[in-house]
Amino acid sequence: MNQTEHKRDVFVAIADPTRRKLIRILADGDELPLHELTAQFKMGRTAVSKHLTILKEADLVTNRKAGRETRYKLNPAPLQEVKDWLSFYEKFWNERALLLKNILEE
Template structure:
């Protein structure tokens, strides 16, 4: 196999709120780290470290333009996250439906309430 293993997976990469914010920033356009770092109250080195984690997870792609490195979102690895979440979505829907039925039943019978002893 020629592909090198990823150091970070998608779940680790998006666990940090700064990295999630970076992904949002890169949704519509490619940007150099100097421009990206202007959006955050941290050093360019710190932003670069976050971008490195995202790149290792395959969520951002780097492209050299002269002496500048530009970053852009690669949403493909997010499909893994989407598949994982969609599996558990059915549990959320079941719980929300059960809660809705409970609330509606409770609202339709306001006189029937359990009294604690």
Template structure:
């Protein structure tokens, strides 16, 4: 019997502001597990809506969950965010070049004539 494990793209998972806020809240917990009710309290939406967002994060392996009695606790798995960091780092060279050109332009404008 094979288990159908659905995987989601990390970029897709962080595209929604609610999911980015959930990641932030879990990151602030500093590797501690956070119960669903505590996460839900941070939003103006119900438990079911927050759970759906957490499911998307789980499918991207950004969140791990664990049942403790009747309560579900969540913990951030930041490792998949490395893909995003690497992608942004590639393009940062363009920003660096722009900043160097701006700096040179400002220096030229400030030179006495």
């Protein structure tokens, strides 16, 4: 990585609803150019491109040049960190729900 590049936290990257929507669109497995992604939003190419840059800095998106366009693809591997973090809370709430169920049945 050069000095202008830095690794962005995956939680920061997914905090924005626009970026979550971009992840969802790219989750279909298709490699899409910027103009097709931009068509999904009520914002310009520059704004969508900035969101894609943040996702790229978190390694959630890869891109490659194909002629004159840049094509983007989801890299879901960093989402494992989010899944691992959430799994603790899933266990926590499942235990609480079971405890509540037992109390209500008594």
